[in-house]
Amino acid sequence: MATSAAKLLPKEEYILPGTRSCAACGLMLTYRHALKALNPGKTIVAVPASCMTVLHGVYPVTPVKTICINNPFGATGAAASGIAAGLKALGHDDYTVLAFAGDGGTYDIGIQALSGALERGTNFLYICYDNEGYMNTGTQRSSASPAGAITSTTPVLSKLQHKKNMIGIIEAHRIPYIATASPSFPLDLFDKVKTARDTLGSRYMEIHAPCPPGWGFPNKDLIKMGKLAVDSGIHVLFEIKEGFFQLTSRSLNLAEKGKRKPVADYVKGQTRFKKINQQQVEALQDFVDKRWNEFLERHQKNS
Amino acid sequence: MKKEKSSNVIIKAVSKPFKGEAGKTGDWRSQTPVIDQEKCSQKESCLLCWMYCPDGVISREFPLEIDLEFCKGCGICAQECPRKAITMIDGREAPVE
Ligand SMILES: Cc1ncc(C[n+]2csc(CCOP(=O)(O)OP(=O)(O)O)c2C)c(N)n1
Numbered sequence: 529m530a531t532s533a534a535k536l537l538p539k540e541e542y543i544l545p546g547t548r549s550c551a552a553c554g555l556m557l558t559y560r561h562a563l564k565a566l567n568p569g570k571t572i573v574a575v576p577a578s579c580m581t582v583l584h585g586v587y588p589v590t591p592v593k594t595i596c597i598n599n600p601f602g603a604t605g606a607a608a609s610g611i612a613a614g615l616k617a618l619g620h621d622d623y624t625v626l627a628f629a630g631d632g633g634t635y636d637i638g639i640q641a642l643s644g645a646l647e648r649g650t651n652f653l654y655i656c657y658d659n660e661g662y663m664n665t666g667t668q669r670s671s672a673s674p675a676g677a678i679t680s681t682t683p684v685l686s687k688l689q690h691k692k693n694m695i696g697i698i699e700a701h702r703i704p705y706i707a708t709a710s711p712s713f714p715l716d717l718f719d720k721v722k723t724a725r726d727t728l729g730s731r732y733m734e735i736h737a738p739c740p741p742g743w744g745f746p747n748k749d750l751i752k753m754g755k756l757a758v759d760s761g762i763h764v765l766f767e768i769k770e771g772f773f774q775l776t777s778r779s780l781n782l783a784e785k786g787k788r789k790p791v792a793d794y795v796k797g798q799t800r801f802k803k804i805n806q807q808q809v810e811a812l813q814d815f816v817d818k819r820w821n822e823f824l825e826r827h828q829k830n831s
Numbered sequence: 832m833k834k835e836k837s838s839n840v841i842i843k844a845v846s847k848p849f850k851g852e853a854g855k856t857g858d859w860r861s862q863t864p865v866i867d868q869e870k871c872s873q874k875e876s877c878l879l880c881w882m883y884c885p886d887g888v889i890s891r892e893f894p895l896e897i898d899l900e901f902c903k904g905c906g907i908c909a910q911e912c913p914r915k916a917i918t919m920i921d922g923r924e925a926p927v928e
């Protein structure tokens with residue numbers, strides 16, 4: 529059953545207050561609700577170098593009440609595979625192996641290890657939190673950064689390429705569960721992580737994680753920015769179970785009756801888009817429209 | 832001397848859960864959230880502030896309490912409260928009643 533109200537989210541917190549993450553961090557809100565959907569006493573997390581490492585704290589203490597193994601930047605899929613193999617050898621089939629990496633660690637440097645793990649059908653859940661850049665080291669461009677964004681490695685012309693179709697790459701591995709989510713829609717996020725937890729085999733989730741200092745918007749607008757991304761179709765909420773595609777939550781509402789907001793509304797509130805010109809906005813709108821129509825077509829075919 | 836079996840030698844570099852891992856993050860704040868309990872619905876059917884606080888420092892029991900030792904002052908709770916029951920005031924301290 530779909531979780532329909534905040535009070536239905538588990539009370540227990542698994543991240544103790546006083547973390548190193550920035551105020552208003554979309555990654556932290558994502559992780560907070562993802563852990564509620566897992567059973568953190570029976571979860572082992574593989575984390576590469578990223579803002580997530582920073583969240584997990586500095587030895588000998590951590591704010592997070594779950595077992596975490598820090599692995600090299602590009603090795604998350606391989607590290608998680610090793611953990612899964614170890615658990616299997618010891619007969620611990622009640623554990624969830626969670627790989628939790630940024631977009632740089634997923635779309636770029638970690639793609640080989642991830643593809644290998646998915647191809648082997650490793651029994652684990654991989655969550656990519658997408659803050660659309662290498663935030664931990666100062667907002668460098670990744671292949672998940674949107675076109676038109678200023679990053680510290682695209683400071684003059686802004687990024688010229690559109691976001692990579694990572695979901696398409698993941699789907700090519702024919703894994704049993706793929707989903708997208710957003711911390712601005714925590715109930716949908718919670719349900720999906722729970723479904724992923726209870727699915728056997730390789731599962732992949734991509735969670736859009738707005739980053740106020742990296743994107744340049746006020747802290748208080750974190751939730752609003754995440755919602756605007758969904759309302760404009762920049763980020764689309766869906767689930768693909770055994771190849772069966774369905775829009776969910778707000779994206780489903782938009783498909784059924786609503787009207788998407790123009791991407792111009794989304795970009796205007798963020799300083800990373802301060803150099804975007806009319807032509808680039810149109811190109812971004814076109815990119816978003818085409819992708820939305822593809823998703824809509826797949827959804828309608830299945831409903 | 833008896834040689835220790837290598838399987839008995841476990842090097843433990845394990846972090847333990849700790850509140851305030853990064854110190855008292857309330858010190859980061861330049862604005863402080865203040866809840867007007869009369870304006871808050873005091874209803875379990877809301878709890879949006881609790882749900883959206885990234886740092887999880889708002890209690891789930893009514894009347895709501897914010898852990899100001901750790902609240903980073905982001906202002907999300909004030910922004911998202913549908914009844915405008917939370918106000919951000921300048922400074923690090925909540926006013927004394
Ligand atoms: C092999 C290697 N190259 C570079 C680094 C430096 N480094 C640490 S974190 C990071 C950025 C991570 O970006 P992403 O995966 O998107 O996560 P985010 O920081 O955005 O959370 C980089 C480049 C590293 N640790 N290892």
Ligand code: SF4
Pocket residue numbers: 549550551552553554555556579659663664738739740741742
């Ligand atoms: S830089 Fe962005 S993703 Fe990283 S901790 Fe800060 S808000 Fe979170």
Ligand code: SF4
Pocket residue numbers: 864883884885886887888889897901902903904905906907908909
């Ligand atoms: S200001 Fe931010 S950190 Fe403080 S209680 Fe509100 S949402 Fe939480």
Ligand code: SF4
Pocket residue numbers: 866870871872873874877878879880881895911912913914915916917
């Ligand atoms: S969001 Fe506002 S009305 Fe709702 S529980 Fe919080 S303070 Fe009360």
